[in-house]
Amino acid sequence: MAQDMPTQTSAVPGTFPALVLHHAKVRGARPAMREKDLGIWQTLTWSDVERQVRALANGLAALGVRPGEHVAIVGENRPRLYLSMMAAQAIGAIPVPLYQDAVAQEMLYVLQDAQVRVAIVEDQEQVDKMLEVSDRCPDLSFIVYDDPRGLRNYQEDQLLAFEGLLERGREHASAHPAFVDQAIAAIKPGDAAAMFYTSGTTGKPKGVMLSHHALIDRALAIQELENLTDREDVLAYLPPAWIGQNMFSYTQFLVTGFTVNHPESPETVSIDMHDIGPTYYFAPPRVLEGLLTHVMIRMEDASAIKRKLFHAFMRLARRVGVRILDKDPTVGAWDRFKYALGNFMVYGPLRNALGMSRVRIAYTAGEAIGPDLFVFYRSIGINLKQLYGSTETSVFVCVQSDGQVRSDTVGPPVKGVDIRVSENGEIQIKSPGMFKGYYRNPEATAESYTPDGWYRTGDAGYLDTDGQLKIIDRAKDVGKLADGSLFAPKYIENKLKFFQHIKEAVAFGANMPEVCAFINIDLEAVGNWAERRGLPYAGYTDLASKPEVYELIRDCVSQVNADLATDPQLAGSQISRFLILHKELDPDDDELTRTRKVRRAFIAQKYAVLVDALFQGKGHQFIETEVKFEDGRSGKISADLKILAATIYPANTKKAA
Amino acid sequence: MSQGAREQRIGNTILDLKNISLAFGGVKALTYISFDVKEHEIRAIIGPNGAGKSSMLNVINGVYTPQNGEITLSGVRFSKMNSRRAAEMGIARSFQNLALFKGMSVLDNIMTGRNLRMKSGVLAQAFRLGSAEREEIAHREFVENIIDFLEIQAYRKTPVGRLPYGLQKRVDLGRALAMEPRILLLDEPMAGMNIEEKQDMSRFILDVNDEYGTTIVLIEHDMGVVMDISDRVVVLDYGKKIGDGMPDDVRRNPDVIQAYLGASH
Numbered sequence: 001m002a003q004d005m006p007t008q009t010s011a012v013p014g015t016f017p018a019l020v021l022h023h024a025k026v027r028g029a030r031p032a033m034r035e036k037d038l039g040i041w042q043t044l045t046w047s048d049v050e051r052q053v054r055a056l057a058n059g060l061a062a063l064g065v066r067p068g069e070h071v072a073i074v075g076e077n078r079p080r081l082y083l084s085m086m087a088a089q090a091i092g093a094i095p096v097p098l099y100q101d102a103v104a105q106e107m108l109y110v111l112q113d114a115q116v117r118v119a120i121v122e123d124q125e126q127v128d129k130m131l132e133v134s135d136r137c138p139d140l141s142f143i144v145y146d147d148p149r150g151l152r153n154y155q156e157d158q159l160l161a162f163e164g165l166l167e168r169g170r171e172h173a174s175a176h177p178a179f180v181d182q183a184i185a186a187i188k189p190g191d192a193a194a195m196f197y198t199s200g201t202t203g204k205p206k207g208v209m210l211s212h213h214a215l216i217d218r219a220l221a222i223q224e225l226e227n228l229t230d231r232e233d234v235l236a237y238l239p240p241a242w243i244g245q246n247m248f249s250y251t252q253f254l255v256t257g258f259t260v261n262h263p264e265s266p267e268t269v270s271i272d273m274h275d276i277g278p279t280y281y282f283a284p285p286r287v288l289e290g291l292l293t294h295v296m297i298r299m300e301d302a303s304a305i306k307r308k309l310f311h312a313f314m315r316l317a318r319r320v321g322v323r324i325l326d327k328d329p330t331v332g333a334w335d336r337f338k339y340a341l342g343n344f345m346v347y348g349p350l351r352n353a354l355g356m357s358r359v360r361i362a363y364t365a366g367e368a369i370g371p372d373l374f375v376f377y378r379s380i381g382i383n384l385k386q387l388y389g390s391t392e393t394s395v396f397v398c399v400q401s402d403g404q405v406r407s408d409t410v411g412p413p414v415k416g417v418d419i420r421v422s423e424n425g426e427i428q429i430k431s432p433g434m435f436k437g438y439y440r441n442p443e444a445t446a447e448s449y450t451p452d453g454w455y456r457t458g459d460a461g462y463l464d465t466d467g468q469l470k471i472i473d474r475a476k477d478v479g480k481l482a483d484g485s486l487f488a489p490k491y492i493e494n495k496l497k498f499f500q501h502i503k504e505a506v507a508f509g510a511n512m513p514e515v516c517a518f519i520n521i522d523l524e525a526v527g528n529w530a531e532r533r534g535l536p537y538a539g540y541t542d543l544a545s546k547p548e549v550y551e552l553i554r555d556c557v558s559q560v561n562a563d564l565a566t567d568p569q570l571a572g573s574q575i576s577r578f579l580i581l582h583k584e585l586d587p588d589d590d591e592l593t594r595t596r597k598v599r600r601a602f603i604a605q606k607y608a609v610l611v612d613a614l615f616q617g618k619g620h621q622f623i624e625t626e627v628k629f630e631d632g633r634s635g636k637i638s639a640d641l642k643i644l645a646a647t648i649y650p651a652n653t654k655k656a657a
Numbered sequence: 658m659s660q661g662a663r664e665q666r667i668g669n670t671i672l673d674l675k676n677i678s679l680a681f682g683g684v685k686a687l688t689y690i691s692f693d694v695k696e697h698e699i700r701a702i703i704g705p706n707g708a709g710k711s712s713m714l715n716v717i718n719g720v721y722t723p724q725n726g727e728i729t730l731s732g733v734r735f736s737k738m739n740s741r742r743a744a745e746m747g748i749a750r751s752f753q754n755l756a757l758f759k760g761m762s763v764l765d766n767i768m769t770g771r772n773l774r775m776k777s778g779v780l781a782q783a784f785r786l787g788s789a790e791r792e793e794i795a796h797r798e799f800v801e802n803i804i805d806f807l808e809i810q811a812y813r814k815t816p817v818g819r820l821p822y823g824l825q826k827r828v829d830l831g832r833a834l835a836m837e838p839r840i841l842l843l844d845e846p847m848a849g850m851n852i853e854e855k856q857d858m859s860r861f862i863l864d865v866n867d868e869y870g871t872t873i874v875l876i877e878h879d880m881g882v883v884m885d886i887s888d889r890v891v892v893l894d895y896g897k898k899i900g901d902g903m904p905d906d907v908r909r910n911p912d913v914i915q916a917y918l919g920a921s922h
Contacts, residue, residue, distance in 0.1 A: 038801035039813065149806075150864055267811035631856065 012220070012255060014189035015212040017053070017090035019254040021184065024050035027230055027257055033079045036264040036272055044079060046257070049086070052166075056087030057180050059169030063118055063142050063160075067092030067186070070114040070195065074098045074107070074130075075122025077236040077262045080146045080162060082250060084120040089193055089212075091183045093117075096195045096207070097241040099594045101587070103632055104129040108136060110197050114207055114439065115139040120162075124150040131156060189213040192436055196243050196391050207439030208243075208391045218394040218433040219247065219255035221415045225399060226361050232258035232280040233358070237269045238287075242595060243391040244366060248282045251394075273355030281359045284366035286596060288384075289373055291354055293500045297528050313342040314379075321347075321379030326403045347380040356382050363387050363399075366595060368471065368490065370498035371407040378405065386410045388469060390457065392448065394433030397457075398469045409468035419469060420454065426475045427461050428454035477600065479510030485572035487515065489600060492573060495563060499556040500525045504585050506598050507575070508611055514576040516614035518603070519553055520584055526552070541639055544580045550644050553580060557646040564649075571651035577614050578646060579621075581607075582639035588628045610641065618643055667888065668696030670729075671872055672717070672840060677726035679712055679896075686712040687723065688896045694840070699866055699873045701887035701904075703880075705916065708893040710876040711753060714842045717874070718743040718750055731839075744773055747839035751829040751846060753876075759818030763828050766817050767803055770835025771796045803831045806868075807861060823854035827861070834865065841865065843875040847882055855879065859886050884908065892916070 013022050023032070028047040035042050044052075065071060071088040073095050075081050085095040096114050098107055100122065107129055111119070117139055119130055123146065130143045134156075144160045145151060151159070160168075172179070193212040197205040222228065236249035249260045258280070263272040270291075283291075299310050320335045331339075351357050362377070362384040369386065377384040388398040388410035397419075400411030413419050418430040434455055437445040448456055460478050461471040472478060473488045481487050489507040496505035496517065503522035509515035523540050526549060530537055537543040561574040585591040591603055604611055606625075613621035624638035672694040679687040687709045694700045702710045715721040717728070719738035728735045730746055749770070757766050775782075775796065781789040804810055807827050812820060817828055826846060833841055846862065847855045859882055865871050877883050883890060884904040892900035892907060894916040900907050907913055 038798060038805060039810070149868065150860075152867060264810045265808065267808075271811065629852075 012216070014216060015089070015184070015187045015191075016086060016193055016216075016251075016254055017057075017184040017187060019216075020046075020050055020053050020086055020090070023254070023257045030230060030257070031259045032253075032257075033082070033260050033262065034276075035079050035262040036268070036275070039264075041261075041275070049083065052083050053086045053090055054180050055166050055169040055173065056083055057090040057169070057183065058172040058176075059165040059167075060084075060087055060093065060118060061091050061176075061179060061183075062168040062172040063165070065091060065093045065117050067183075068192075069093050069117045070096050072096050072098055072107075072111060072114070072116040072119040072121075073240065074119060074126045075100050075146065075240070076266055077238075077240055077245075077249070078122055078146055079262055081120060081122065081240065082236075082260075084144075085194070085250065086254075089187070090180060092187050092191065094192050094195050094209075096197070097246065098197070099239050099241040100126065101239075102129075102594065103588065103628070104132040108133040109204065110207070111137045111140060114195060118142045118144065120144045120165075121146070123147040127151060127154070127159065131158075134158060187212070189216070194246065195439060196241065196246070198391050206441055206444055209436040209439055210391075210394055211436050214394045214433045214435065215247070215251045216255055217416070218396045218414070218431075219252045222252065222396055222399065223256050225401070225414065226280075228252070228256045228258065228280065228361075230257040230259075232256065232360075233276055233278045234258060234260050234280050234282075235269070235273050235276055235278045236260050236262050237266075237273075238282070238284070239594070243395055244282060244284070247395045248280070270355060274352075275355075277355060277358040279358045279360045281356065281362040283362065283364055284595075285364055285369040285373065286367070288364060288369070288377060289497070292373060292376060293522065293525050295350065295353070296500055297525060300528070300532070310346055313346040316342055317347065317379035318375065321381065322375060322405075325378055325381060325383065326405065343381065350380055351382060354382075359383065361385070365389065365395075365410075367597065368494050369407065370494055372498055374407040388471065392435045392455065393429065393431055393457075394435070396433065397429055397431060400468070404466075404468070406468065409464055409470045411469065412467045413469070419463065421462050422450075422456075424475070425460045425462065425472075425478075427457045427459050427469065427471070429457060430454055481509055481515070481572055482511055482513045483572065486570060487573050488570065491570070492517070492560070492564070492575065493598070495560045496556065496575075499559075501529065501552060502556060504592075504598060506585075506600055506603050507573075508600075508604060508614070509573060512615060514615075515573045516611070517557070517575050517578040518607070518610070519557075519578055519580045521549060521553065521580055523584070540584060541582045541637060544582060545639065545642070547642075550580060550642060553578070554644055554646055561646055562649050565651055574648050575646050576648060577617065577643055579610060579614060579641050579643045581610075582623065582641060583625060583627060583637055586627075589626075614643060666697045666870070670694070671696040671731055672874075673729040674717070675727050675729070677713075677716055677723045677728075679709075679716060679721055679723045685896050687716070687893075689726070690893070690896075690898050691726075692891045692898065692901055694872060694874055695888075696872055697866065697870050698888040699862070699875065699886055701883045701890045702874065702876050702893060703878075703883055703890060703907075704893035707895070709896040710893055711844055712896075713893065714750065714844055714874070714876065717840075718748050718842060744836065747837070748842065749833040749836040749838035749840070750842035751826075751833045751844060753844040753848060755822075755825050755829050757817045757825060757829055757832070760816055762814050762816055763809060763812045763820070763831075764800065764804070764814065766828055767800045767831045767835050768796065770832040771800065773836060799837075800831075800835055803834050806834075806864070807831050823850050823857075826850065826854075826858065830858075830861065830865075834869070834871075837869075838871060840872045840874065843873060843877075845876050845878065847877060847879055855882060862886060 013019055023046040029045055031043045032046045032049045033044040071093050073081050073085055088095040127145050134140055142160050143158050144165050146162045148161055189212045192209045195207045195209050197207050238245035253260045261276045263269045316338055320331050320339055323331050324339055359382055362382055365387045385400040385405050389395040396414045397417050398411045399414050416432045420428050422428055458475050459471050460473055460475040464470050473490045477489055479487045487509045492507040493505040496502050501522055504520035506518040521544055557575050557578050564570050564574050587594050610621055620640055620642045622640045624636055626634050626636055628634050670693045675691050677687055677690045704710050716723050719740040722737040728738055777789040777792050847858050866873050890904050890907045892913045900910040900913040
């Protein structure tokens with residue numbers, strides 16, 4: 001069989017549509033995409049992909065989409081939406097993926113800003129949002145939907161079924177048979193390939209324009225670094241509007257030519273991951289944390305023998321697992337034997353339960369990862385590594401190399417990237433993956449570069465002695481307490497969030513004499529904890545206000561304090577008081593970004609009464625908050641929140657961490 | 658959905674109930690009740706506790722035999738219905754107190770709804786003969802479509818007893834749908850649900866009505882839901898019919914307000 005050996009593409013064409021044609025020619029019979037439908041995995045080969053892209057590209061042209069215009073893509077991970085992105089690029093148009101869980105008003109901004117011509121959306125939910133704002137988007141002439149369910153009686157002229165688009169494409173193709181090939185030939189690597197709106201922790205989102213060249217260059221650099229081949233299996237499960245998802249399931253997919261698998265629905269991701277067993281895996285810390293919490297909860301419910309076995313082998317893994325993964329020759333033979341036994345009895349089954357049996361390379365990025373969390377995955381033999389990057393840099397700036405992995409750094413610069421650190425501690429870079437600019441916002445583009453042409457990442461950090469980059473916090477978030485000692489809120493929050501009972505934390509303290517924190521409990525973990533104690537509760541708000549839960553969280557906070565006390569820089573920023581919020585922080589209420597980062601300033605403003613009460617040392621505080629439901633309506637919830645003090649430890653730098 | 662398009666869908670009378678009376682010993686559950694159900698409509702039966710709503714459904718699908726009155730289903734007249742015949746004529750129902758097989762998976766529970774439509778014999782099924790296997794694959798595909806429709810793919814293999822109540826209700830609906838009913842009787846499909854689950858369930862009911870063209874008769878306590886999704890409403894109180902009409906008309910009917918919605922308005 002000619003195609004039986006894994007192959008790596010060395011010389012690839014310089015644009016995405018040319019890549020589609022390339023793979024159809026080189027590995028036409030290989031699976032390009034799989035999707036689980038009615039419980040069965042269905043495969044699209046590269047030849048199928050090319051055929052569909054041609055039809056769709058013709059269809060978009062028939063709808064009047066011209067080169068340089070924008071096509072919005074809204075939905076979960078569906079092959080048809082990815083095919084639509086390829087089709088848009090094939091005719092020189094620019095796909096703009098939108099966050100599928102954004103409310104209509106948020107979408108309105110992007111639709112207007114990007115003057116979107118055609119929106120290709122998943123289902124009725126997204127169609128409804130588009131129709132809600134379409135009268136304010138004069139440029140939006142068509143809304144194409146994939147799933148017709150519930151749309152039978154919609155009369156709007158702008159609506160077009162996906163089959164209708166394909167039909168128009170076939171008509172267009174028979175009238176202009178050479179159209180697509182000509183269109184593809186006209187695209188230059190320097191042209192914009194896609195636009196991503198950055199969620200932004202402050203201000204309006206900005207459209208980041210990335211060229212074919214920038215994206216493809218970065219994907220090639222990683223293909224070379226990690227020795228990726230067309231035999232990789234990837235699971236597409238993160239929001240398509242996020243650059244990280246796009247890089248792993250679209251850019252690298254088209255560059256390296258591996259297989260991308262689409263889950264049946266967002267709820268079935270863990271089942272589908274188990275089915276597929278991806279070899280190349282990407283997860284933000286949040287997802288890894290969720291998986292770990294899930295495992296721990298299931299272990300707590302297991303029988304006593306299993307629990308003992310699990311904990312004993314996990315202790316061993318913590319001691320030698322990472323060293324064995326890093327091929328450290330100093331690990332003794334007896335430990336290696338025990339680890340091999342553990343691999344058979346615990347780690348292997350655990351990797352299988354996580355769907356990570358075949359993972360060769362796993363990345364995490366997007367946020368700092370808790371060291372314990374990071375070590376957990378590595379210790380059971382999963383090659384989890386950190387990377388550093390952003391939308392503006394086509395993701396890859398730094399990636400850890402095999403065997404050189406530490407939890408507090410993000411690795412050395414990837415091939416082609418130069419890094420320097422400014423006097424105020426900000427990381428600045430030069431890279432072939434840099435963006436073309438913010439769409440219609442030359443001021444913001446100019447502001448993001450230094451006068452001598454380096455890109456300002458906005459992150460504070462430094463290059464370690466071994467050349468690895470270490471990130472502390474966002475440069476603008478790192479502050480000082482009133483006594484001048486260092487205050488890195490995210491560092492504290494991350495420490496809190498590592499506890500399985502804490503889902504979200506917000507630390508306040510800049511220019512204040514002490515540090516206080518808001519806590520969101522993890523409903524699943526704490527709920528399970530409460531159940532085992534026979535503690536009844538009615539819902540999040542009720543559970544969060546239980547004195548027992550407060551005590552549980554107080555223990556966690558005190559442990560963080562004990563840990564902070566060992567750090568000479570941060571001993572001053574121990575948490576003196578905390579409260580448990582009465583509602584979960586939610587992107588719909590603008591408290592988190594769509595990538596679920598806390599918007600600290602917004603939260604401080606919205607809950608100013610609570611912040612004041614914390615710093616004044618009150619025992620409780622009444623609060624009423626407006627909440628937005630998923631259907632766009634709003635309501636109010638109120639609660640009288642207790643405030644508790646945590647144990648403060650004397651600075652003790654001698655104690656081993 | 659535009660109102661015009663909906664009204665066009667509604668066809669002729671499919672189920673007609675005339676002077677139905679039902680008594681258990683001295684207790685009169687239903688007294689001379691008459692109403693009709695048109696094809697493709699969503700017909701709600703409302704009323705206070707003990708008004709006779711569930712009894713009404715049980716009369717329609719033949720669990721109870723009324724002492725008086727007649728039922729006309731698709732032009733065929735019955736003085737009494739039996740449940741087997743009701744099922745064969747395309748009446749399916751879901752239950753107020755779930756009657757699922759708790760230890761069986763979601764998939765198997767819904768498969769039981771296909772029972773009436775399985776033609777191959779026990780032996781053919783046991784030995785997976787070609788015809789039986791083809792039949793099972795066809796039924797499985799039908800059931801998978803329902804699972805997809807109700808968005809319960811993640812629970813396909815989960816025993817029903819382990820699912821939260823809202824999801825069990827969905828499985829119950831799925832099993833009823835597996836019968837490919839012409840008329841679907843839903844007994845308090847939203848009892849015990851939170852707002853979000855109610856919204857989901859409302860959407861499923863509207864979608865079933867719309868996509869499969871199924872006629873739906875439902876009992877529900879949540880007035881908001883009833884007024885939102887039903888085409889016509891019949892109101893019972895102490896076994897008597899006290900109102901019948903469009904949701905808005907019923908809402909304005911003084912007897913109904915008195916009996917059910919509370920006196921003040």
